[in-house]
Structures are given as C-alpha cells and as structure tokens.
Amino acid sequence: MADSKPVIERPLSPHLQIYRPMLTMMMSIVHRITGVALFFGTLLLAWWLIAVASGPSSYAAFQWFAGSFIGRIVLFGYTWALFHHMLGGIRHFIWDTGRGFGVNEREWLARATLIGSVALTLVTWIIAYAVRGGV
Amino acid sequence: MGQSNSSMRTPLGRVRGLGSAKSGTEHFWLQRLTAVANLPLSLFVIGLIISTAGSNFAAVKATLGSPLVAIPLLLFVISAAWHMRIGMQVIIEDYVPAEGPKVALLLANTFFTFAVGIGCVFAILKISFGV
Numbered sequence: 120m121a122d123s124k125p126v127i128e129r130p131l132s133p134h135l136q137i138y139r140p141m142l143t144m145m146m147s148i149v150h151r152i153t154g155v156a157l158f159f160g161t162l163l164l165a166w167w168l169i170a171v172a173s174g175p176s177s178y179a180a181f182q183w184f185a186g187s188f189i190g191r192i193v194l195f196g197y198t199w200a201l202f203h204h205m206l207g208g209i210r211h212f213i214w215d216t217g218r219g220f221g222v223n224e225r226e227w228l229a230r231a232t233l234i235g236s237v238a239l240t241l242v243t244w245i246i247a248y249a250v251r252g253g254v
Numbered sequence: 255m256g257q258s259n260s261s262m263r264t265p266l267g268r269v270r271g272l273g274s275a276k277s278g279t280e281h282f283w284l285q286r287l288t289a290v291a292n293l294p295l296s297l298f299v300i301g302l303i304i305s306t307a308g309s310n311f312a313a314v315k316a317t318l319g320s321p322l323v324a325i326p327l328l329l330f331v332i333s334a335a336w337h338m339r340i341g342m343q344v345i346i347e348d349y350v351p352a353e354g355p356k357v358a359l360l361l362a363n364t365f366f367t368f369a370v371g372i373g374c375v376f377a378i379l380k381i382s383f384g385v
Contacts, residue, residue, distance in 0.1 A: 129264070151345065158338045158367075164299075164331075165370050168377035171318055175311040185307070201296060208289045215286070247304045 146229040150207040153200040160197045198243055203236035281340060288337035295330035302327070319382045328378055335371030339363060 138144065170181040184190040210228045213219040219228055302323060306314045317323055342363045350356040 127264075154341050155345065158342055161334060161338065161370050161374075165373045165377070167303075168318070168327075168374050168381070171311070171314055172377035172380040178311045178314065182308075198300070201300070205293065205296065208293070212286075212289075243300060243304070247307060250304055251308045 142229045142233075143225050146207065146210075146232055150204060153204040153207070156196070156200040157204055160193075160200065163193070163197065195240070195244065199236055199240040202239040202243075203232065206232045206235045206239075281344075284336065285340055288333045288340075291329065291333040292337055295326060295333060298326050299330050315381055318378065321382070324378050324382045328375060331371055331374040331378070335367045335374075338370075339367040342367070 135144075167181055167185075170177040185194060210219070210232055213228065219225060302317075306317055309317070318327070343360060346356060346359045346363060350359055
C-alpha cells in the first residue's frame with residue numbers, strides 16, 4: 120500500500136532552497152538544531168552524574184574534561200543551545216495562545232530569542248566565573 | 255460504493271473522514287507538558303552546575319545527594335529525556351522517508367533516550383542512597 124505510486128503526479132510544495140533566508144526561518148531551523156545538540160549534549164549531564172556516582176577518580180576525569188579548553192567551549196555552546204531552545208520554546212508558548220503571528224511581532228520575537236539567548240549565556244558564565252572565582 | 259472511480263480520488267480524499275490516528279494531540283500535549291516542566295527545572299540545573307563547578311568530590315556528592323537537589327534533578331532528567339525522545343521522533347519522521355531506516359532510527363532514538371534517562375536516574379539514586 121505504502122509503495123503504490125500515486126496515479127496523478129501531484130505538485131510538491133517548494134522547499135527551503137527556494138526561499139530567501141529570513142530571520143524567523145533561521146530561528147526555526149536553529150531551534151531544531153539546538154534541540155539536536157541538547158539531545159546529544161545530555162550525555163555530558165549523564166557523564167557528570169555517573170562520574171559522581173562512580174567515585175573520586177571518575178569525577179576527576181570529568182572535572183579534567185570540563186575544565187579543559189575544549190570542555191569549556193562545549194559547555195559554553197551547550198549553555199547557549201539550552202537558552203536558545205528555552206526562549207524558542209517560550210516563543211512557541213506565545214504562539215500557542217494565538218498571539219505573536221503578526222509581521223512585526225514575529226520579527227520582534229525572533230530578535231528577542233537570539234539576543235536573549237546570547238545575553239543569558241554571557242550572564243550565566245559571568246555569574247559562574249564570579250561565584251567560582253575563575254575556577 | 256467507494257470502490258468505483260477510485261483512481262480519480264487523491265490519497266487524502268480516500269482517507270478523509272475515516273478517522274485520525276488518535277495520537278497527534280497526545281504527542282503535542284506531551285511535548286508542551288515536558289516543555290513547561292523543563293523551563294524551571296533546567297534553570298535549576300544550570301544553577302546547580304554553577305554552584306558545584308570546581309567543587310571537590312565530597313562536596314559535589316553531598317550536594318547531589320540531598321533530597322532537595324536530588325528530587326528536582328530526577329524530575330528534570332525524566333522530563334528532559336521524554337522531551338528529547340518525542341522531539342527527535344518528529345525530526346526523524348520529517349527527514350527519513352524510507353521505512354526501514356526510519357524504524358531503525360526511531361528504535362535507536364528510544365534506546366538512546368531511555369539509556370541516558372535511566373543512566374542519570376540510577377546515578378542520582380546511587381549518589382543519594384550510597385552503596
């Protein structure tokens with residue numbers, strides 16, 4: 120059934136490559152990409168928790184990674200992905216109420232998501248460094 | 255009655271009115287439910303990670319083992335794993351049209367999210383209860 124060819128070749132709707140990139144469209148794509156990044160990034164959370172459950176040497180290995188240059192880049196990216204996906208989710212909640220679909224509103228929401236995610240990421244890291252004294 | 259002239263009807267026309275799969279609304283609802291839960295819980299986890307970053311093993315273990323930390327952390331892990339599973343499911347269904355690879359990836363998605371979720375849950379419980 121699923122393999123049977125349709126009798127009439129029906130037209131397909133145009134896909135991404137035919138449209139000029141727009142901010143709202145990019146935000147939608149980035150929301151999905153950050154979702155995928157967080158999906159795999161959860162392995163870091165699992166590593167952290169399992170390392171603490173396993174003992175001091177496992178935790179030391181995790182700490183070494185988290186404190187390394189690569190580790191911090193990954194954690195910084197993870198922080199941004201989390202905030203971007205979070206704000207994107209709030210944007211979807213606003214849309215769920217039927218609001219925010221106007222031209223100006225959706226453009227404003229897209230900007231707020233992007234600027235907000237970068238700002239929250241920086242604030243989080245500034246707090247982290249301030250609290251930990253640069254550790 | 256509907257058998258004759260079926261070639262003139264589109265696939266959509268043939269199934270219209272025969273009922274939905276009865277799962278779309280539930281998927282949407284669970285997606286939003288876990289999203290609402292993730293909002294405060296992920297902020298809590300960010301705060302937790304900041305407050306324990308750089309701490310020694312004993313201090314981290316004591317923090318993660320206290321009920322007021324372990325319980326919201328467990329809630330986050332369950333809600334996040336659930337959200338991950340249904341989110342990735344949509345992505346797979348969108349981009350993998352071939353039936354075989356799609357089913358294989360949907361299986362892998364469930365296995366991955368359960369493994370990560372159960373792994374975290376087990377670790378949190380072990381930290382809390384010792385052994």
